[in-house]
Amino acid sequence: MRRELSIAVTFLTGLLVVTAFFFTSKPLAQASQTIQSWGVIVSAFALGMASVNLIQVHVKKIARSKGMEWLYSGALLAALAGMTLLGISKGPANKTYTFWFDALFTPGQATVYAMTGFYIASAAFRAFRIRNIEAAILLVSAAFVMLGNVSVGEAMWKGFPVVGKWLMNVPNLAGQRGMMIGAGIGGIAGGLRVLLGIEKSYLGGSGS
Amino acid sequence: MLEKLEKMDRRLIYLVVFLSLTIPLIWPIGLPVSIGSETRSLYELIDGLPARTPVIVSFDCSPGGYGELSSGAMALLNHMAKKDLRCIGMGFFDTGPSLLEGALASSLYKGKTYGTDYVNLGYLAGGENGISAMAKNILGSFPKDFRGASTAGLPVLQGIAGVKDMALVVTVSSGTPGVAEWIRQVGDPLKVPMATVLVAVNIPNMTPYLQAKQLCGMIPSMKGGAGYEALINMKALGTAGMDAQSISHLAILFFVILGNVIYFAGRNKPAAAKGGGRQ
Amino acid sequence: MSVSTSAGVWIASLATLAIMSFAYKDNPFYRLVENLYVGVSAGHAIVLGWGNIRDLGWTPMVQKGQWILLIPMILGILLYARYFKQVFWISRIPIAFLMGIGTGLSISGIIGSQVVTQAKANIVALNNWDNVVIVLGTFGVLSYFFFLLEHKGVGGAVARFGRYVMMVAFGAAFGSTVMGRMSLFIARLQYLLANWLGVIK
DSSP states (O other), X not given: OHHHHHHHXXXXXXXXXXXXXXXXXXXXXXXXXXXXXXXXXXXXXHTTHHHHHHHHHHXXXXXXXXTTHHHHHHHHHHHHXXXXXXHHHHOTTSHHHHHHIIIIIHHHXXXXXXXXXXXXXXXXXXXXXXXXXXXXXXXXXXXXXXXXXXXXXXXXXXXXXXXXXXXXXXXXXXXXXXXXXXXXXXXXXXXXXXXXXXXXXXXXXXXX | OHHHHHTOOXXXXXXXXXHHXXXXXXXXXXXXXXXXXXXXXXXXXXHTSOTTOEEEEEEEOOHHHHHXXXXXXXXXXXXXXXXXXXXXXXXXXXXXXXXXXXXXHHSGGGXXXXXXTEEEEEEOSSTHHHHHHHHHOHHHHOSBOTTSOXXXXXXXXXXXXXXXXXXEEEXXXXXXXXXXXHIIIIXXXXXXXXXXXXXXXXXXXXXXXXXXXXXXXXXXXXXXXXXXXXXXXOOOHHHHXXXXXXXXXHHHHHHHHHHHHHHHHHHHHHHHHTOOOOO | OOOOOOHHHHHHHHHHHHHHGGGTOOOHHHHHHHHHHHHHHHHHHHHHHHHHHIIIIIHHHHXXXXXXXXXXXXXXXXXXXXXXXXGGGGGXXXXXXXXXXXXXXXXXXXXXXXXXXXXHHTOOOOSSHHXXXXXXXXXXXXXXXXXXXXXXXXXXXXXXXXXHHHHHHHHHHHHXXXXXXXXXXXXXXXXXXXXXXXXXX
């Protein structure tokens, strides 16, 4: 009964949104708009859930830590608490809040993502092997796109940007469009399975 | 020799990449910057808009992706400020409005009046649902702006009943919700022109939208940012980074080719080592 | 060369170097900065979420008498029932609510934007080789994923052509990804060299 209730909620809200999209009816549009604005509020509550998980994990780490390990979890929890209190009391546009956002969050995350530049070079050296015709096509296409995108490629040969652009706008377009349409049809089928209660894995526990 | 190369410490590869990026930044070569047709399309679209036209600029990005978007986003904001367009800022990533605030403070908008010429409406939760909810009711979705002030009666929002009143929506996008969600909920159903400042990894995915005219322009990654800087005659970090981009691409290709040379040389070796080969 | 005197720039630059030091090996500075930025990130999410709850839920409810907003407020709170075993099942209701909205929106959006419009855009005049490649390539990719019929004969050839077209798309994706990753690193280096050390403008 508990599962059926959840499935019914999914079905009714989904049905309302889909019918409001395809049929012109003021009451339907109004109801859909209301449900969607409620969805924004519920999503806002969901933003805190990652933090609850982090707090649970790191409090356990502090309790069980050996040596200086507790320092890292303590730093995380202190930063979390500090930013939360500062942001809620002063707002996210506050000077001090923005200072710590720009001093810690922005460089931290930006550098973590920037490091993938190293890893892609290392992976390209170790794993990118021309073992068959498909890999050869992939490599040639990548090489033309990479050299076509940069000035030194054009300086080496005027054809690099021309071929690179053709590869992007013709075969890549065809490939991307085929995958987009295929994924779209798959997405519709998957969405219908969810709405009709055939797919239940999002509820947790055993799936369909 | 080849075995030594195959087993080389990955930190040596990192060092080569690091040097290929750093040296051209300190000692630039001065290679010319090319401008893509999709970047030029966006430039011409914005250049043709009359003064005080409202344009949504949605920062749907995280600091992780903003590194390659910042040059394009700054060039776009500077062009919009030069054309005296109303910038209606918002974000559907929680980090977007904070990054937008920094971008506006560094752009030509800082010489203009907040609330009259530009506004940062802040963050709306819900991803694609948030975009759809905003499209149906902008003022209702943002009763307060990012700075905590009421949005009711703001001069910058005057005459705007909904998203359909916007001349253009530009999403500065590094993930989901991004271009696809905006096109699905705003561009196609409401027929609002859409453009994007986009991370490189998503560029190939945009070609179907560009060809189908669901997207009317794009500033792709730092390269697109450099191109847009050239168009508005305000060369900045995008242009400065292009030489480093060139050399680093050569470095990556070198490692791919080296890896394959080692692979093919290694494939031939066992047959020769077994002996019985021709003398 | 004019080194910055701003505390914020110094903290950001040292944080950048601490994360970059992981390329050499894992070390306490990297781990400290990593944990600090994850904590700031999580706190930021709570702050922005709280802003939405206050401005869209609490304030209209309490100050404007829109008590119907009690429904989404309660649904939001019920999400946290998942942390208590006895009432875990209650958290499925708000999840189902969000899932229904999200699924409804994506189905309606995908049909128009991703399937119909893209299929229409693929109907082009076959008066040049580019258009022929686009049309055949799209059919090829779609037929590659069509498993009801065995990939034999003409159908097999079309599917194999689709596979090769996809390899070109993946190569383009790899090339673009390399460009993106290098751009990200260039941006960080520009911050260190320009904003912090003042070596470049």
